[in-house]
Amino acid sequence: MxxxxxxxxxxxxxxxxxxxxxxxxxxxxxxxxxxxxxxxxxxxxxxxxxxxxxxxxxxxxxxxxxxxxxxxxxxxxxxxxxxxxxxxxxxxxxxxxxxxxxxxxxxxxxxxxxxxxxxxxxxxxxxxxxxxxxxxxxxxxxxxxxxxxxLGVANLMPGECARIHAAFRDGDSAEAGRIQERVGPLHNAVVGGLGVPGVKAALDRLGLRGGDPRPPLPALDERGTLAVERALAEAGLGG
Missing domain, CATH: 3.20.20.70 (Aldolase class I)
Incomplete structure (x- = not known):
């Protein structure tokens, strides 16, 4: 509550x-x-x-x-x-x-x-x-x-997700599609691929507060963490 x-x-x-x-x-x-x-x-x-x-x-x-x-x-x-x-x-x-x-x-x-x-x-x-x-x-x-x-991925790319909607609403399918090409792979790699632990790790690496998932969900191992960092970099995030 x-x-x-x-x-x-x-x-x-x-x-x-x-x-x-x-x-x-x-x-x-x-x-x-x-x-x-x-x-x-x-x-x-x-x-x-x-x-x-x-x-x-x-x-x-x-x-x-x-x-x-x-x-x-x-x-x-x-x-x-x-x-x-x-x-x-x-x-x-x-x-x-x-x-x-x-x-x-x-x-x-x-x-x-x-x-x-x-x-x-x-x-x-x-x-x-x-x-x-x-x-x-x-x-x-x-x-x-x-x-x-x-969208779970909107925790990581809120502006981009909002701009997909705005571009679609304005009839700019090219712009909506262009942004979707950045958002989609990040969703697949982090949200779909790694779930809550992946989203939390990504938030930490973006300078936000993700923290560890509540047990029994485990935090990411080194391999998962590297996958998150790679996905963020490919999406143009994380410095």
Whole structure:
């Protein structure tokens, strides 16, 4: 909760603050959504319960998200976690159903498939926000109809990620593509390739505060650290 409060203090009032609030039970998720709202979150990003994966049918997941959205004081964004993690994959029809709830306003899709992004855009209402999580596919996702992204690589190249969006919005596809060519490889090498330990190590090397990941995730070994330094250099970062 203190982290949320600190984040709210750091985020300018004219920018949205989205808090992660997914848990394994509906009741705990609702409790976390309410706490996030009290801490100043403008919306919550809710990942699906996946421990009892075999029991998580589409109707069960739909009922969970409806109950959360009914109780949440702030809008809910569904989180399609990357499939390499312990999670569920949302069928497009399920997302289409969830999009009808007035307090479920979007999805963050981190699968990295432009075809699936286009499918989500085509089958959900115009005011349902399709966002992506893959920095490697950001420009392509915008071309496919996504409205934006919540990108891990934006921790390392925030200005560049914002400029991809701005260039796309302004119709400058050449500029958007040029920047994407720098952002994509960094995402693949650090965010996709090394995960949280890689992002934290990269932040340290950019003069920010990454620190060690929380156990049981290990800090990078020497080989991983060298890979981060190489990726930053190839992206034109890190001096």
């Amino acid at each position: 203190r982290l949320w409060e600190s984040a709210r203090d750091a985020v300018p009032p004219d920018r949205l603050f989205v808090a992660g609030a997914g848990c394994e039970s509906t009741r705990a998720t609702v409790r976390l959504c309410r706490a996030a709202a009290e801490a100043g979150a403008d919306a919550v990003l809710v990942q699906p319960p996946a421990f009892y994966r075999a029991a998580m049918s589409d109707p069960v997941i739909a009922a969970h998200y409806r109950a959360v959205a009914d109780a949440s004081p702030v809008p809910v964004i569904v989180y399609q976690v990357p499939l390499r993690f312990s999670t569920l994959e949302f069928a497009t029809g399920l997302v289409e159903t969830l999009a009808r709830h007035p307090n479920i306003v979007g999805i963050k899709d981190s699968r990295g498939s432009l075809e699936l992004v286009a499918e989500l855009v085509a089958r959900t209402p115009d005011d349902f926000q399709v966002l992506v999580g893959s920095g490697a596919a950001f420009y392509g996702a915008l071309e496919a109809g996504a409205v934006g992204g919540i």
